[in-house]
Amino acid sequence: MVIAELMYMNPHLITLFIVVPMAAGIGTMFLHRLKPAQRVTGMLFLLVNLGLSIAALMTVYRGAAEHGGILVSQMGNWPAPFGITVVVDVLAAIMLVMTAIVCLGVFIFCVSQLNDQFAGGYFHPLFHFLVLGVQWSFITGDLFNLFVSFEIMLMASYAMFCVGTTRPQMRQAYKYILLNLIGSTIFVTCAGLLYGQLGTLNMADITRIAVSGQIPQSAVPVIAMLLLVFGIKTAIFPLWYWLPDTYHTMPAALGGLFAGLLTKVGAYVMIRVFVMMFGHDQHVVDVLQPIILVSAAVTMFLGVLGAVSMHSVRRILAIHIISQVGYMIMGIGLGMGAMAGMSDADMSIKVMAVTGAIFFIIHNMVVKCCLFLCSGLMLQHAGSDDLDEIGGLLRRTPWLAALFLIAALSLAGLPPLSGFFGKWVLIKASFDSHYYWLVGFAIATSLLTLLSMLKIWSYGFWSSPQGEHVASPSVRPRTTGGIVAIAMLVVVAVSMGLGAQGYMNVSKVAAETAVRPRGYITAVLGEHVLDEPAKPPQAKQHPATFDARLAESNPY
Amino acid sequence: MTILIALMVSVVFASATFLMLGRELKGVCMGVFLLGHGANLAILASSTSPIGRVAPVLGGADLSQLVDPLPQALILTAIVIGFAVQAFLLTLLVLTWRRSQTLEVDELAQQGG
Numbered sequence: 001m002v003i004a005e006l007m008y009m010n011p012h013l014i015t016l017f018i019v020v021p022m023a024a025g026i027g028t029m030f031l032h033r034l035k036p037a038q039r040v041t042g043m044l045f046l047l048v049n050l051g052l053s054i055a056a057l058m059t060v061y062r063g064a065a066e067h068g069g070i071l072v073s074q075m076g077n078w079p080a081p082f083g084i085t086v087v088v089d090v091l092a093a094i095m096l097v098m099t100a101i102v103c104l105g106v107f108i109f110c111v112s113q114l115n116d117q118f119a120g121g122y123f124h125p126l127f128h129f130l131v132l133g134v135q136w137s138f139i140t141g142d143l144f145n146l147f148v149s150f151e152i153m154l155m156a157s158y159a160m161f162c163v164g165t166t167r168p169q170m171r172q173a174y175k176y177i178l179l180n181l182i183g184s185t186i187f188v189t190c191a192g193l194l195y196g197q198l199g200t201l202n203m204a205d206i207t208r209i210a211v212s213g214q215i216p217q218s219a220v221p222v223i224a225m226l227l228l229v230f231g232i233k234t235a236i237f238p239l240w241y242w243l244p245d246t247y248h249t250m251p252a253a254l255g256g257l258f259a260g261l262l263t264k265v266g267a268y269v270m271i272r273v274f275v276m277m278f279g280h281d282q283h284v285v286d287v288l289q290p291i292i293l294v295s296a297a298v299t300m301f302l303g304v305l306g307a308v309s310m311h312s313v314r315r316i317l318a319i320h321i322i323s324q325v326g327y328m329i330m331g332i333g334l335g336m337g338a339m340a341g342m343s344d345a346d347m348s349i350k351v352m353a354v355t356g357a358i359f360f361i362i363h364n365m366v367v368k369c370c371l372f373l374c375s376g377l378m379l380q381h382a383g384s385d386d387l388d389e390i391g392g393l394l395r396r397t398p399w400l401a402a403l404f405l406i407a408a409l410s411l412a413g414l415p416p417l418s419g420f421f422g423k424w425v426l427i428k429a430s431f432d433s434h435y436y437w438l439v440g441f442a443i444a445t446s447l448l449t450l451l452s453m454l455k456i457w458s459y460g461f462w463s464s465p466q467g468e469h470v471a472s473p474s475v476r477p478r479t480t481g482g483i484v485a486i487a488m489l490v491v492v493a494v495s496m497g498l499g500a501q502g503y504m505n506v507s508k509v510a511a512e513t514a515v516r517p518r519g520y521i522t523a524v525l526g527e528h529v530l531d532e533p534a535k536p537p538q539a540k541q542h543p544a545t546f547d548a549r550l551a552e553s554n555p556y
Numbered sequence: 557m558t559i560l561i562a563l564m565v566s567v568v569f570a571s572a573t574f575l576m577l578g579r580e581l582k583g584v585c586m587g588v589f590l591l592g593h594g595a596n597l598a599i600l601a602s603s604t605s606p607i608g609r610v611a612p613v614l615g616g617a618d619l620s621q622l623v624d625p626l627p628q629a630l631i632l633t634a635i636v637i638g639f640a641v642q643a644f645l646l647t648l649l650v651l652t653w654r655r656s657q658t659l660e661v662d663e664l665a666q667q668g669g
Contacts, residue, residue, distance in 0.1 A: 144630055151637045155644070162648060170652060171664055174581065177648070178588060181641060182576075185591045188634050192599030192627060201626075 003055035008063065011071040014056065014088045017096060017135045020049050025128035038124045039111050045128065046104050049135075053096035057506070060093045064509045070523035072141070080525045081205040085141030089520060091358065091510035092138045095268055098362045099138070102260040102369050103131050105489040109373050110253045112481020113380070118251070122163060127257075130156035134261050138268065141524060143191050143201045146269065147184065150233070154180050157262065160254060161246075169249045176246045183232040186225060193222045203277055204524035207517045210280045211340070220283050226273060227288060234266030236329055237299040240322045244306065247318035252376025255314060259321050260369030267328040267361050275335045275354055276514040285337035292333035297441040300326025304448040313375045313385040313456055317368070320411070320452070323445060324364050330442065331357025331426050334433055338515045347515070349432045354511035356425035359504055363410075363418040363496055370407040370489040373482065374400060378460060380477040387456065392465030397479070401461045403486050408453035410493050413446050418496035421504065561601035568594035581652065581659040585645050592638040596631045603627035 007013045024045035028038045056071065063069025075084040088096070107127065114123065133153025140146050158180075162173045195201050197219040198209055209215055228239070235243040243263075247255050274292070278284040303323025310316045334353035342350075375385055377400050382390035394401040406417070413419035423446055430438040496503050513520055521529060572594055575587030603624055612625040653659060656667055 144633070148633065148637065151641075155640060158644060162651075170648075170655070173648070177645065178576075178584060181588050181645075182591065185588070185595045188630070189595040189598045192595070192630060193602050195599075195627060195630070196602030 003051065004058045004062075007055055007059045007071065011088075012073045013052075014071050014073055014086055014139060015075075016052055017049075017056075017088075017139055018086075018132060020045055020052065021128045021132035021135060025125045025132060028124035028128060029122070032121055032125070042107060042111075042124050042128065046100070046107055046131075049131070050097075050100040050104060053093065053100045056088050057090070057093040057097050060088060060090050061506055061509060064090055064512075070513075070520060072523050080141075081200050081202045084145060085202060085204070085524055086139050087141040087204075087520070087524060088139050089510070089513045089523075090506060091268075091271065091513050094358065094362060094506050094510055095138045095264075096135060098365045099131070099134055099261060101492055102257075102365050102489070103127075105373070105485045106253060106257045106260065106369060108488070109256065109376070109482050109485035112485070113376065113479070114251065114253055123160070126156045126160045126163075130160070130257070130261070132156075134265055137265050141203050143194065143203065143206075147187050147191055150187070150265075151184060153262070153265065154184070157258065161250060172246045172249045175242055179232060179242045183229050187229040190222050190225050190229065194219065197222065202524070203272065204517075204521045207277050207280070208521045208525065208529055210278055210284075211517065211521070213281065215278070215281045215284065217283055220287055223278050223284050224287055224291075227291065230266050230270050230273065231295075234263050234270060234325050234329070235322050236325055237295050237302060237322075240299065240303070240325075243322060244315065244319045247321070248312065248314040252314065252372050252379060255318070256369040256372035256376070259317070259372050260365045263321055263325055264361050264365050267325060267332070267357070270329060270332050271335075271354065271357060271514055274332055275338075276517050276520065279336040279338060279514075280340075280517070282337075282339065289333055289336050292329055292336070293435065293438060296326050296330035296333055297438055298326075299323070299329065300445040301441050304445045304452065307452040308448055308455070310452075311387050313378060313387065313460065314372070316452055316456060317371050317375055320449070321368060323449065324360075324368065324411075326445065327360050327423065327426055327442065328357050328364070330430065330438060331355075331360065334426075334429050334435070334438075335511070335515060349429055350515050351508065351511050352425060353429035353433070354514055355504065355508045356422055356429055358507040358510050359425060359500075360422035362503065362507070363422050363493070366489050366493045366496070367407050367411050367419065370486055370493060371404070371411065373486050373489070374404040374407065377477075377479050377482050377486070378404075380479060380482075382460075382466075387459040390460055390466055391463035392461075394461040395465065399483055400479070400486070403483070403490050404461070405457060406490050407486075407493060408457060409450075410497060412450035412453050414450075416497050418493055418500065418503075421497070421500040425504070557605050557607065558601055561597060565594055565598045565601060568597060579661045581649060581661065581664075585649060588645070589638070589642055592634070592641075596634055599627050599631050599634070 024042060027041050031037045031041060060069040060071060069090065071088040073086045074080060075086065110123065110127070130153055133149050133156060136149035137146055137153065140149055158173070158177050161176060162170060191201060197216055198206060200206060200209070231239040247258060250258070274288060300323050303319055303326060306319040307316045307323060310319060331353045335350050335357065338347060338350045377397070378390065378393060379385045381393060381396055384390055410417035410419050413423045423442065427439055427442050430442065568590060572587045572590035575583050575590060578584055578587070606623045609623045610621050612622045649659065656664055658664060
């Protein structure tokens with residue numbers, strides 16, 4: 001409460017979302033010989049992080065009705081399009097809260113289940129730097145800083161992936177690193193070219209240009225290339241091939257962290273870029289909307305077919321990530337194209353689609369992470385995660401079985417659980433926008449998801465006891481900490497099902513920010529910008545405008 | 557000037573792609589590094605020509621005569637990040653060589669690792 005008040009009074013406090021994990025990362029690096037101290041420090045910082053993010057969400061959500069409710073901090077007090085801007089709106093805040101929860105769960109799991117020498121003893125600093133990258137990419141206000149935060153996040157993930165690993169992991173690591181590097185290079189090229197076309201990289205400024213219809217047609221190919229970049233990160237069809245090969249080779253705890261955060265950051269950025277920024281430009285929507293929608297359908301359907309054909313728990317879960325991403329970008333594709341002269345009914349369909357996508361992202365962060373952590377404990381109990389070699393885990397660990405079942409049914413979308421509401425809203429939105437074929441794909445995918453989850457359940461938990469350690473009760477891995485972590489995440493997942501209305505309301509306000517970006521633009525750039533008369537497109541003379549605008553706002 | 561840089565960018569991108577399509581990890585990594593340089597050149601090319609303009613220092617010349625400093629700031633940041641990534645990849649290459657005594661993708665696959 002107090003922090004929320006403070007944050008409203010002094011929006012510069014939102015930079016704490018960068019400072020806190022950075023301090024934790026550097027602190028734990030110096031403590032790397034003192035494991036207990038590292039754990040305590042890490043835990044402390046993650047709790048602070050959770051508190052801050054909840055405070056931020058309360059501030060922006062309550063403020064949304066009264067004064068736009070967007071917290072903006074301009075670094076070094078340089079006015080908006082010139083300096084570095086950090087923004088927390090409801091969309092960023094809800095992501096921050098979910099990230100903090102997922103990180104806390106994974107952290108408890110890692111501390112209790114991974115050995116101290118994991119990642120060469122540098123697990124803790126890497127973990128916090130990963131969190132730093134993720135949080136920064138949620139709150140950044142310009143495209144170039146988005147690139148920088150992606151790099152921090154990816155660098156931490158490369159290191160976690162490679163340091164002190166076995167040979168097969170190393171070989172998969174090359175695939176992951178090289179592909180992401182190529183993606184990043186394309187991203188930075190796109191950022192440079194966009195700056196050449198638009199004369200700005202500030203998200204609010206680009207949104208302003210898009211809303212006033214001044215995006216030159218020559219910028220459309222560059223924007224389409226951005227889809228390639230974020231498509232690689234999010235693993236959409238046809239850019240998904242790296243994901244199933246890499247995620248199942250890493251330890252399950254890490255799989256939970258990566259599955260819960262990394263692809264979801266990609267989906268979040270796609271909402272920012274393709275719904276909020278460029279979703280208001282007719283040319284961009286004409287080119288990209290069909291691509292995104294077709295890709296969504298193929299991604300979700302082929303992903304789930306892959307999952308049905310797999311026979312190892314972690315492989316099934318890894319390829320399921322792809323299938324779930326399909327739903328997210330389905331919402332993004334449907335939510336694109338909110339134009340100024342649109343009727344209220346059409347507008348509310350767009351808002352509904354984006355609401356569904358946001359709800360689905362936050363639901364998936366928690367549930368997917370949970371399932372990966374469950375697979376880690378299954379591996380510890382049975383010595384394998386191939387469904388042909390394990391069985392009877394229900395009798396061995398009833399708690400794990402119960403938690404897995406709740407998470408799995410939630411992912412499949414059985415009614416009182418969270419997955420159902422996300423899918424329901426998305427399917428309703430695509431029904432209302434007359435994309436009936438998309439509805440068909442979504443429902444078929446949902447059924448097959450249930451099938452593949454029940455496959456894990458019936459082979460792994462329900463069948464007769466089988467597997468290395470299951471038959472011999474003398475060997476019993478210590479899993480209490482892991483169970484506690486999973487239980488925490490399951491409680492959050494269940495609350496998202498039983499209290500879906502609350503989460504849905506927040507997602508709806510978040511979606512409004514993206515579909516009707518007026519509040520975001522004025523919060524970042526100041527009230528006056530939208531009242532200026534529309535200027536003609538200025539593709540080639542931006543340095544002149546840049547200088548003129550710099551002169552106007554000269555801080556000296 | 558712009559056309560010249562654009563041609564250079566295309567040549568650099570083409571060579572990088574050629575290198576990355578190889579079956580030897582050292583070459584692939586070099587290709588990725590080269591791609592980064594191509595990206596930096598592309599940013600430079602997309603900003604306006606600096607000919608006839610002065611350094612962006614406030615208080616000196618007329619504001620309209622200054623070079624736009626932002627693309628150069630972007631390139632500088634990209635170079636720094638590129639450095640870190642290159643150091644990381646080279647370390648990984650050395651480690652792979654020490655473990656497997658080869659950097660050929662096919663031989664690595666045969667070794668099961």
